[in-house]
Amino acid sequence: MTGKKITNLPFIPHSSSNTGGVEASLIDVGKRLVAAGLTYSRMGNISARAGDMMLISATGSFLDRLKGEIVKVPLDAGEPPSRASSDALIHLGIYLRTEARGIVHTHSPFLVALSALIRAHAFRPLDIEGRYYLGEIPIVSGATGSRNLARALARELQTHPCAVVRFHGAFARGESLYDAFHYVACAEHSCMVKYLVLLAQRTKKR
Numbered sequence: 366m367t368g369k370k371i372t373n374l375p376f377i378p379h380s381s382s383n384t385g386g387v388e389a390s391l392i393d394v395g396k397r398l399v400a401a402g403l404t405y406s407r408m409g410n411i412s413a414r415a416g417d418m419m420l421i422s423a424t425g426s427f428l429d430r431l432k433g434e435i436v437k438v439p440l441d442a443g444e445p446p447s448r449a450s451s452d453a454l455i456h457l458g459i460y461l462r463t464e465a466r467g468i469v470h471t472h473s474p475f476l477v478a479l480s481a482l483i484r485a486h487a488f489r490p491l492d493i494e495g496r497y498y499l500g501e502i503p504i505v506s507g508a509t510g511s512r513n514l515a516r517a518l519a520r521e522l523q524t525h526p527c528a529v530v531r532f533h534g535a536f537a538r539g540e541s542l543y544d545a546f547h548y549v550a551c552a553e554h555s556c557m558v559k560y561l562v563l564l565a566q567r568t569k570k571r
Contacts, residue, residue: 387415394542395428404471410450414466424450451510458515467542469549472534475556480531495555503528527552
């Protein structure tokens with residue numbers, strides 16, 4: 366599992382038998398994502414692994430108001446319950462194919478913009494922090510919530526902490542939700558830097 370381990374972020378301890386601790390982490394990280402401007406309104410979803418269960422934000426929920434909006438899904442569920450996020454299949458696929466314990470999905474604007482501008486299947490950040498924590502950021506394509514997209518993301522997230530779905534948003538995984546939060550924040554920052562550099566280069570040529 367690649368991605369530099371994060372040791373200086375707050376962490377709400379939980380065990381496989383303490384889903385209350387997992388829910389507290391989900392509620393906290395959901396608020397942090399919105400406060401940081403990494404996602405908005407009802408866009409995005411987050412989940413955490415708890416033993417043989419996945420706890421995930423409910424479909425249509427606001428990530429900064431997740432109390433009472435968290436759904437428990439068995440990791441071996443063939444079809445997640447309808448109340449779970451529409452991306453629940455993708456989260457399940459990532460948990461089953463990686464060592465992830467937390468997953469964050471955002472519709473961060475610079476990540477989406479770069480995925481539309483760059484035709485390659487990955488790009489390397491220009492900034493030092495992005496290179497250190499992410500290495501490179503893969504870009505995949507696929508229908509929202511589909512099994513094909515789940516497989517494509519799980520394949521990339523086996524070796525990268527964050528990947529972008531073209532025209533859609535980012536998925537980041539980590540040893541905790543706070544790791545995943547950090548990776549997606551780094552990815553959005555790296556995309557903003559790259560976008561601004563590309564914009565400056567284009568302006569300079571005029």
